């Protein structure tokens with residue numbers, strides 16, 4: 001083989017690619033290795049379906065955290081998905097192409113705002129409002145869901161916009177030529193055609209919401225209990241790990257890794273769902 | 286050519302500009318009720334543009350400016366009292382590339398009904414069957430109503446687009462090179478369908494294929510660079526054109 005610059009670049013890139021993949025795999029393996037034996041030892045039942053989290057006395061039930069994570073994520077989707085899809089429709093239908101060239105990158109920039117900033121706004125603005133007008137401690141499931149719902153907006157809008165923009169113009173023309181109004185063309189044809197892309201954006205955003213840590217720690221209150229309403233203080237799986245990892249040792253530490261495994265599985269399921277949805281779209285078109 | 290030679294669509298001194306480009310120059314042409322009129326001419330002469338004026342699809346292009354009138358049954362479709370959606374229900378269009386929606390066969394055909402807010406299932410089913418029959422698709426598709434339209438062969442897709450249009454009972458059907466994406470056998474099926482539809486509908490077809498124009502149309506118009514050069518009964522236009530430029534084009538001497 002001749003060692004020209006191209007083959008060297010290729011070799012270097014291959015090494016880099018493999019080492020980064022290997023790095024990620026090692027991290028995943030590490031989490032599994034630390035967490036799985038713990039789950040097997042105390043039993044999935046006592047870990048997943050038990051409401052008593054009291055590591056000092058040997059109780060490791062993460063059920064309240066699972067419930068909290070699910071509710072906060074669903075709440076965030078309830079806020080973020082409709083707003084995001086509506087935003088994407090608005091951008092495609094009413095914003096002229098040249099303006100889009102500015103708006104789209106700005107939007108993607110918004111996705112990069114550090115979550116601690118969102119948390120800060122939640123603590124300073126949202127939580128006091130909730131406390132004043134709706135009652136409760138303010139730092140709550142509702143606050144977490146609202147902040148997360150806003151945080152995922154850029155993801156939903158940006159991917160949905162792409163999906164809607166990728167719908168062939170001939171569908172729109174066909175609908176309008178049959179006497180449909182612009183809005184009828186959008187909801188009867190264009191959204192249907194962009195359905196899988198929009199769904200994928202929502203699932204990916206869901207993954208982001210499940211995994212978000214900093215902002216929820218700041219606004220959700222972090223009480224370990226099963227919430228009875230949206231104004232209750234809750235602790236998510238991610239918050240649980242971040243709050244206790246600093247001082248946990250022994251079994252307690254392993255329990256936190258096992259919590260990580262549960263999260264890992266959540267997110268893997270969501271990502272494979274998104275992948276499935278997108279693959280189906282490719283196959284059909 | 287007996288009974289009716291009644292004008293259905295009357296284009297009067299019509300001009301269209303794309304920004305600074307003058308694409309239709311003072312066009313006047315009458316489309317006869319329940320006849321097929323073919324628009325022929327070299328690429329870029331404005332055939333599609335003229336066709337898309339008849340259902341105001343050109344309104345979608347922001348740079349377009351128009352002057353002049355187009356009367357449908359005596360009423361100016363560019364008048365301020367016209368609802369464009371209603372107009373397009375009367376003047377339907379079949380596009381060059383078959384463009385069924387990514388929905389089921391049934392939902393494609395019933396699209397116009399749903400646009401009009403009609404959802405009574407029995408009625409929808411009746412209209413779907415009637416339209417598919419009229420487009421000669423019923424035998425092929427009666428047991429595939431719930432299958433995705435995009436999986437049909439191209440000529441069935443194009444006839445589905447015709448069926449989708451027939452479902453809303455238009456009065457005029459515009460066809461912009463409806464066969465250019467189809468093979469000869471599929472083409473002849475669409476042509477037969479058009480001859481059949483002529484009994485009920487006024488049809489305007491744009492075509493590059495002069496044999497096709499000669500085969501199926503009753504009247505033909507020859508366009509060149511935004512002008513309507515000549516308009517006549519098809520047989521006359523093809524056998525004894527008055528204008529030498531038409532003569533050049535139909536004898537293949539153009540360009």
Ligand SMILES: Nc1ncnc2c1ncn2[C@@H]1O[C@H](COP(=O)(O)OP(=O)(O)OP(=O)(O)O)[C@@H](O)[C@H]1O
Nearest residue numbers: 303306308326327328329330331332333334335346
């Ligand atoms: N959206 C547009 N903006 C600017 N110019 C346009 C636009 N659409 C068409 N034109 C121009 O108007 C002229 C007529 O176009 P049109 O599509 O009507 O031609 P045509 O006769 O249908 O051609 P073809 O046989 O290739 O379909 C062409 O010169 C074309 O470049």
Ligand SMILES: [Mg+2]
Nearest residue numbers: 332333334461
């Ligand atoms: Mg054309």
